[in-house]
Amino acid sequence: xxxxxxxxxxxxxxxxxAARGLADxxxxxxxxxxxxxxxxxxxxxxxHYLPDDPPGDVAWKLLAVNLSDLAAKGxxxxxxxxxxxxxxDTGWDSAFVDGLNTALxxxxxxxxxxxxxxxxxxxxxxxxxxxxxxxxxxxxxRSGARPGNHLWVTGTIGDAGAGLRALRGEIPSDDxxxxxxxxxxxxxxxxxxxxxxxSAMMDVSDGLLIDASRLAAASRVSVEIDLAxxxxxxxxxxxLGDSLDTRLAAATAGDDYELxxxxxxxxxxxLLALGxxxxxxxxxxxxxxxxxxxxxxxxxxPVPLPARLGWEHR
Amino acid sequence: xxxxxxxxxxxxxxxxxAARGLADxxxxxxxxxxxxxxxxxxxxxxxHYLPDDPPGDVAWKLLAVNLSDLAAKGxxxxxxxxxxxxxxDTGWDSAFVDGLNTALxxxxxxxxxxxxxxxxxxxxxxxxxxxxxxxxxxxxxRSGARPGNHLWVTGTIGDAGAGLRALRGEIPSDDxxxxxxxxxxxxxxxxxxxxxxxSAMMDVSDGLLIDASRLAAASRVSVEIDLAxxxxxxxxxxxLGDSLDTRLAAATAGDDYELxxxxxxxxxxxLLALGxxxxxxxxxxxxxxxxxxxxxxxxxxPVPLPARLGWEHR
Numbered sequence: 001x002x003x004x005x006x007x008x009x010x011x012x013x014x015x016x017x018a019a020r021g022l023a024d025x026x027x028x029x030x031x032x033x034x035x036x037x038x039x040x041x042x043x044x045x046x047x048h049y050l051p052d053d054p055p056g057d058v059a060w061k062l063l064a065v066n067l068s069d070l071a072a073k074g075x076x077x078x079x080x081x082x083x084x085x086x087x088x089d090t091g092w093d094s095a096f097v098d099g100l101n102t103a104l105x106x107x108x109x110x111x112x113x114x115x116x117x118x119x120x121x122x123x124x125x126x127x128x129x130x131x132x133x134x135x136x137x138x139x140x141x142r143s144g145a146r147p148g149n150h151l152w153v154t155g156t157i158g159d160a161g162a163g164l165r166a167l168r169g170e171i172p173s174d175d176x177x178x179x180x181x182x183x184x185x186x187x188x189x190x191x192x193x194x195x196x197x198x199s200a201m202m203d204v205s206d207g208l209l210i211d212a213s214r215l216a217a218a219s220r221v222s223v224e225i226d227l228a229x230x231x232x233x234x235x236x237x238x239x240l241g242d243s244l245d246t247r248l249a250a251a252t253a254g255d256d257y258e259l260x261x262x263x264x265x266x267x268x269x270x271l272l273a274l275g276x277x278x279x280x281x282x283x284x285x286x287x288x289x290x291x292x293x294x295x296x297x298x299x300x301x302p303v304p305l306p307a308r309l310g311w312e313h314r
Numbered sequence: 315x316x317x318x319x320x321x322x323x324x325x326x327x328x329x330x331x332a333a334r335g336l337a338d339x340x341x342x343x344x345x346x347x348x349x350x351x352x353x354x355x356x357x358x359x360x361x362h363y364l365p366d367d368p369p370g371d372v373a374w375k376l377l378a379v380n381l382s383d384l385a386a387k388g389x390x391x392x393x394x395x396x397x398x399x400x401x402x403d404t405g406w407d408s409a410f411v412d413g414l415n416t417a418l419x420x421x422x423x424x425x426x427x428x429x430x431x432x433x434x435x436x437x438x439x440x441x442x443x444x445x446x447x448x449x450x451x452x453x454x455x456r457s458g459a460r461p462g463n464h465l466w467v468t469g470t471i472g473d474a475g476a477g478l479r480a481l482r483g484e485i486p487s488d489d490x491x492x493x494x495x496x497x498x499x500x501x502x503x504x505x506x507x508x509x510x511x512x513s514a515m516m517d518v519s520d521g522l523l524i525d526a527s528r529l530a531a532a533s534r535v536s537v538e539i540d541l542a543x544x545x546x547x548x549x550x551x552x553x554l555g556d557s558l559d560t561r562l563a564a565a566t567a568g569d570d571y572e573l574x575x576x577x578x579x580x581x582x583x584x585l586l587a588l589g590x591x592x593x594x595x596x597x598x599x600x601x602x603x604x605x606x607x608x609x610x611x612x613x614x615x616p617v618p619l620p621a622r623l624g625w626e627h628r
Contacts, residue, residue, distance in 0.1 A: 006411065094320070
């Protein structure tokens, strides 16, 4: 509650239109007739990644979580500024740089600058990154969903969360699920084309349900999700089996970095064609209705909202 | 040494011209015919500020250290992205937001976005900020100094370092010096006009001598500083007395956030007129020569370089 109060107090300061009331994934700044998208996400050891995750994977994740925000605004990557806390562990630092090099190449983004600081011994590593992108077309917000729109999501949901559970020893380990947790894909390649078709878009980072409820709140609409249509991977299904519990766990786990978006019903074929062109699964998982809040059902049978919809503040 | 190796390995990744080889205060990105300047600096509790510094002052300093980099590139502030680590101390958080509000207004910069994360209990606070500016004219680098140029600095040097010593109880306390440490001024107002007159410019953050030696290295020239011409405040002189030790301490203390720049000799009158127009002292403190490295003298008498020129990595 006090964390929410803190963020609310920051919103009072962010009055510029480019800030989008701090209610969006990124800032959108018009300059010289171009549309710049700016986002800044941090990773804290033990909070956003596990202390024994490979350093190169942490570098990848640091870029990916920021690029996912650019994707949600339909932006192509331009450059990144890195904030790095030296740990005193030179092996870790050097493996991080190797992974960063790989990730910069994979995501085709340039390292433009940043800051390297010392931290007190034993402090949890805190890594930050600012990603700058440019949107060639419209930069969708979270607030454009309209009653009658359909709700869609890219890829599959819940793999990263299951990977985290596997790393914690709560479920049997599975390479594909662990990789989903440590090396999120991001949908940066399809973002700009999707942006032309959607009415609202955001990335799924804190959990499908909490993120969908934020989209509903920003758009002042109600969102209804059919859990039966939730796209689940075969890796997830063979690890956890298919049940309502599995589907609710997947929908609240977070770290998916898939795109969640709404679009008018007459865009459905265009959306499916776009997904096919990029080889990215796109699935319709619900509806936008008038009213407010989030409702769940499973193939028509109402499902009560779980107590926890996802991560509140990380 | 290993920290330097880390930064060298990052430089290998930063091949885009906008990165300026990570050898500058900021990235300079041309977009849509406009010149964007981007910088990202972090503050770590116990490293860059004292744990009992007032939270509002920490917010001010977080903005100021970044805006000082914009000033050095002749850029005007556009917006900022804040990376904030929640501490669990709501009083601290709330005082930080109040100070941030004051500083945003004073520096006329907009809060555009960012990230708020939780940190493990007891972790040192790590705060990050990305500042985006726009240079209306040229964005000077560190590498443009030429033999025959004069070396100049704005304001006075060493006040913040003496303020830190006062807060640590090493010298008697003095309100003006403490304020210089906690609430650095930055030279954001004069930066764009200075940028039209200088051949190279940077801000003094790690210590006048170490920063001057970096400017010399980036420009492949030698810099000679006359310590007798170092501008010192009356507060500093009455606290520490005037001596070579005082002048060397001031020149290696850091946290000044003044602008250090070089210019052809025939620009001297223009520079002095500009300083007078803005009410900002501008003093000539040395010469640019061919060769390499840094040399010191005091009114013609050679002074050996101190063992420590300033902060290496913070």
